Amino acid sequence: MTKEEHIRQLMSDPIYAIMGNAELSLGRSNIDAARQLIEAGVTIIQYREKHKTWREKYAEATAIAKLCHDHKVTFIMNDSVDLAIACGADGIHVGQDDAPATVVRRLAGPDVVIGVSTNTIDEMKQALADGADYVGFGPMFPTASKKDAHEVVSDEAKHFALHFSLPVVTIGGISLENIGSLYKEGFRSFAMISAIVGKEDMTAAVQELRNALKA
Numbered sequence: 001m002t003k004e005e006h007i008r009q010l011m012s013d014p015i016y017a018i019m020g021n022a023e024l025s026l027g028r029s030n031i032d033a034a035r036q037l038i039e040a041g042v043t044i045i046q047y048r049e050k051h052k053t054w055r056e057k058y059a060e061a062t063a064i065a066k067l068c069h070d071h072k073v074t075f076i077m078n079d080s081v082d083l084a085i086a087c088g089a090d091g092i093h094v095g096q097d098d099a100p101a102t103v104v105r106r107l108a109g110p111d112v113v114i115g116v117s118t119n120t121i122d123e124m125k126q127a128l129a130d131g132a133d134y135v136g137f138g139p140m141f142p143t144a145s146k147k148d149a150h151e152v153v154s155d156e157a158k159h160f161a162l163h164f165s166l167p168v169v170t171i172g173g174i175s176l177e178n179i180g181s182l183y184k185e186g187f188r189s190f191a192m193i194s195a196i197v198g199k200e201d202m203t204a205a206v207q208e209l210r211n212a213l214k215a
């Protein structure tokens with residue numbers, strides 16, 4: 001798939017699944033989690049592994065990238081540009097403490113999707129200026145999945161995000177109970193850890209989230 005096709009997929013499928021470390025994923029391995037997510041019909045998967053060595057991550061991510069490519073699933077690497085390039089990821093997601101999008105672009109080239117985490121209006125403007133393809137925006141709600149998460153986004157930043165020119169992927173504390181409220185506010189893309197890989201039956205979880213968006 002081309003970069004444009006990946007971005008289209010990101011804009012048309014509201015569900016963006018993030019694989020956490022094993023403790024956020026009921027002890028599953030990342031490869032098992034990826035297999036189950038693909039079976040559940042997820043089309044955007046981010047690899048977010050904070051504990052393993054580079055070589056362990058490289059081995060897993062290379063296998064997951066192949067699985068994703070075989071199933072036309074967009075595979076995004078969190079944090080690490082070198083791992084993303086090495087494993088053949090379709091995209092890279094960087095936070096405010098990671099390499100800036102300008103540097104990621106220089107290293108990874110024009111064909112890779114770049115996502116940047118944002119919490120404020122200034123960060124969204126900077127991500128756009130730096131050549132990001134989408135922004136992660138949050139936390140929308142309090143979350144236990146990220147120890148150093150920012151404060152929940154302000155109403156002003158939400159309003160800006162709803163009119164922003166880049167695709168906005170909301171994140172942070174999104175659940176079956178509150179995803180509908182974000183949809184009603186106008187948001188169309190939802191990245192989740194605990195609401196998907198934190199559930200025993202991920203197929204049912206994804207289906208319930210999709211149903212909640214239709215309700």
Ligand SMILES: Cc1ncc(COP(=O)(O)OP(=O)(O)O)c(N)n1
Nearest residue numbers: 093094095096117136137169171191
């Ligand atoms: C889609 C999406 N949005 C935001 C984040 C958070 O990234 P970051 O701020 O770098 O924090 P970590 O995930 O690395 O702890 C994300 N991963 N994905």
Ligand SMILES: Cc1ncsc1CCOP(=O)(O)O
Nearest residue numbers: 143145146172173192193194
């Ligand atoms: C990675 C990240 N970035 C901002 S909040 C968050 C955690 C998202 O996890 P959950 O969906 O379980 O709240």
Ligand SMILES: [Mg+2]
Nearest residue numbers: 079094095098
């Ligand atoms: Mg990061």
